[in-house]
Every structure is written in C-alpha cells, then in structure tokens.
Amino acid sequence: MFGLFSSAPRPTWKRVEDDFVMGACSRRIFGFASRGDGQIWAAFDDQSQPLGSFDGLADAQNAMWEKHRTFHARVCEPAHARFPQRQARPKVSV
Numbered sequence: 287m288f289g290l291f292s293s294a295p296r297p298t299w300k301r302v303e304d305d306f307v308m309g310a311c312s313r314r315i316f317g318f319a320s321r322g323d324g325q326i327w328a329a330f331d332d333q334s335q336p337l338g339s340f341d342g343l344a345d346a347q348n349a350m351w352e353k354h355r356t357f358h359a360r361v362c363e364p365a366h367a368r369f370p371q372r373q374a375r376p377k378v379s380v
Contacts, residue, residue, distance in 0.1 A: 297351050309350045313362035317350030
C-alpha cells in the first residue's frame with residue numbers, strides 16, 4: 287500500500303489496475319496515470335489537471351513527482367522533520 291506516514295522523501299506507487307497507477311508521498315496522493323490505447327500513459331496531478339502524455343509509465347511517474355516535489359518539501363515532509371523532538375523531563379522525587 288502507500289507510505290502515507292513514512293518519512294521517506296520519495297514517492298510510492300500503487301498499481302490499481304494494469305492501466306491505472308496512483309502516486310503518494312508521505313502525506314497525500316499527488317497524482318495518477320492511466321494508459322490508453324497504444325501504450326501511451328496520460329499523467330494527472332492531484333487536481334486531475336493533465337501533465338502530459340508519455341511513452342512509458344516511468345516518464346509519467348517522473349512528471350507527477352516533479353510537479354509535486356516543491357509542494358512536498360514545504361508541506362508534506364514528516365512533522366518530525368519540521369519540528370524538533372521534545373525532550374522528556376527528568377523525574378523529580380519529593
């Protein structure tokens with residue numbers, strides 16, 4: 287399945303059908319690709335806006351990730367990377 291809570295900076299891919307693939311990052315689904323006749327893949331972003339047509343799935347996946355990468359660095363990176371970990375307080379004996 288997807289790594290929605292993973293700390294990995296790279297996307298994960300889920301093949302829903304032979305002709306439909308979804309991409310997800312650490313926080314959200316960021317795009318999908320579908321294969322039409324003639325083995326051409328059409329890639330779309332998370333708003334279903336077309337990113338282009340590609341001869342191979344790898345090229346469609348690269349287009350989806352490139353579209354999402356800047357947003358990912360600002361918004362999706364895991365919370366532990368954005369906020370420092372709190373230190374536990376030492377126990378005080380009374």
